Amino acid sequence: MSLDISFIGILIGSIMASSVPLILAASGELITERSGVLNLGVEGMMIIGAISGFALMVITDNLFIAIIGSMLSGVVISLIFGFLTQSLLTNHVATGLALTIFGIGLSAMLGKDFVGIPGKDFPILFSSLRESIPFFGPILFGHSIILYFAFVLPFLTSYFLKKTKLGLIVRAVGDSPVSASNQGINVILVRYCCILYGGGMCGLAGAYLSLIYTPQWIENMTAGRGWIALALVVFATWSPIKVLIGAIIFGGISILQLHMQAVGFRIPVQFLIALPYLMTIIVLVVISRDSRKIKLNTPTSLGRIFYKEK
């Protein structure tokens, strides 16, 4: 392996690409969690997005419809979660788990006729600049539009939460649903919206995998990325910008372990793959023991059922 400068540029580019599904899913889940809802169904929503996107691409031959359709499918599947947890007041953890288990099963059922069909090339932007500029070319150019969107999304999310009235409402609902409700905010409606938004983003994250990252349909192709995205939200202590940083670290580890495997590096590759999970646990311990730190961004009512006596 030659460690020349252009190789590093390509490496960084591929790390960015591998972090995209994590950024999208984690940003969506972050909004959901900020409203006080813990949706463990990320993996299930992602895989449904992946199969819907791919199936629509094969059927309609239109990538735009495929992308929009994948987001809508994420919204629809998250509606199940929303209806159960918000309208029927079910337990968030159990419902989210059911959503993941159901989603993985349903996607395999829907996708049985799409296994082995080759994907289509997704249009990439500025491909000429990618080749002509050394080092920065592969980093900045030659990506899909989804990647650029993913890298802007955390900043938009941060702006939304901190600077807009709607963002304030979301945070209020997550931190103190009772007071928010007394202020005349429809807590259930806000939470519904945040759940559906999270579902849409997870659907898009899944479509990125099946349409762009590895353009094909494979059963269970999200391979635990949904769980990493969930961990990432905690790792980032519910801050959108840290989600971006964390996604690059987690994505970087998954790319680096591939390269290290190739050069026969001596650390067992399993240890490297386990690193994101171990790091998440360590971060959790560090932020949880300091009650000030965890209170800073943690939605206080996370995972609790809100019921308003009518």
Next chain:
Amino acid sequence: MEDLLIRIEKRNDVPTTLYFFTPFIAIILTIIGGGIIFYALGFNPVEALKFYFITPISNLYGFSELLLKATPLCLIAIGLSFCFKSNNWNIGAEGQLTFGAIVGGGVALLFYNQDGFYILPLIIIAGAIGGMIFALIPAILKTYFNTNEILVSLMLVYVSKLILDYLVVGPWSNPEGFNFPETRQFSDSSRMPLLFEGLRIHAGIFIALAAVLVSWFVLYKTYLGFQIKVSGLSLKTAKYAGFKGKTMILIVFMISGACAGLAGVGEITGPIGQLHRMISPDYGFTAIIVAFLGRLNPFGIIFASLVVSLTYLGAETAQIFLQIPQYTGQVFQGMILFFLLASDYLLFFKIKFQNFSKNELRH
């Protein structure tokens, strides 16, 4: 609201009969839902459901397989019921199962060329301890660092699977195994005795049944069980009564981990007979559904483990006869939990159909 025909009221007490009846509603709704999905995918729903729920258990071998798969589900769910009853969200039973299998499997590999009656009990104890230790990690972090046990136990699932992967590829791989990711076959002394010639059902089922009886006794007849149930109902009451909250968290996680570890060794010393990557088709996660479906009641869990075990078998049969992916078992498992949680609404709320007498209508 005058024009509303249906009114919803919060119940003050949950009727026991309804509490144990709703799981059956959930199962029936799941079967109907499954039929609709099969129909939507272009199958004859009645025929597909027959392949799913009747064909697998229409002979003795199938019945043995049903019990074989229900055994780990039942064991893990029994353990989880201790956690869930006391409001501890251990969702990493899959990891505790895997780690128990690693520790138990390690002992089995130590004795791979030896015989002796003492080997199997040693493996079983080692597995239980392995699961227990692994479950203590989220428990200790929760009690002393206030860390969320859901996320920690979940992250540890992946860690345990990677440890297993490392071991079966690396140091523990079979020296005569042509680099397959698997260990040596365990010796006969390390295997669970089979109950019947030609069937895979093994003595592990007695461990599961013993766990059911012991857990029933502990939960309903001892002070510890009382403490667990009270803290599940109200943490404040438990604190006021002076229960040692931290110790109790550690205990319920240890029980839960030990049960998952036992399920793990049951699998590797039973049907599998060695360690490899795929020692569990997500029994640890599915057992969460079993625990809920069984209403966290030891005898309910026996019933629920049989139902959920059937979804595993049905998925296998459907794969053979209908060429649909084996993952469909998860569609049914997910649906059962959805419908069960949804039907719980009936437990906590009364749906009243307003009686409009003639007097009221005149107003």
